[in-house]
């Protein structure tokens with residue numbers, strides 16, 4: 832049986848952009864201090880979300896892709912913090 836596995840990318844705001852967002856102001860989406868994280872081994876969207884909340888509380892959204900070794904698989908879903916967070920461990 833194949834193990835469920837996704838690739839995920841998450842956008843994490845720098846403190847400055849986060850503070851703009853907290854004040855409901857526009858932040859620079861191309862800011863180079865903000866980070867994109869990439870994970871190759873996501874198998875549970877709920878624990879991945881919890882991991883981001885713990886380690887990278889400034890995350891704003893993450894994209895989930897079909898995992899294909901060495902290639903970019905199709906995008907399966909996109910989740911936004913506080914808006915449409917995952918409700919189950921799978922897409």
Ligand SMILES: [Zn+2]
Pocket residue numbers: 844845846847848849862863864865
């Ligand atoms: Zn920034």
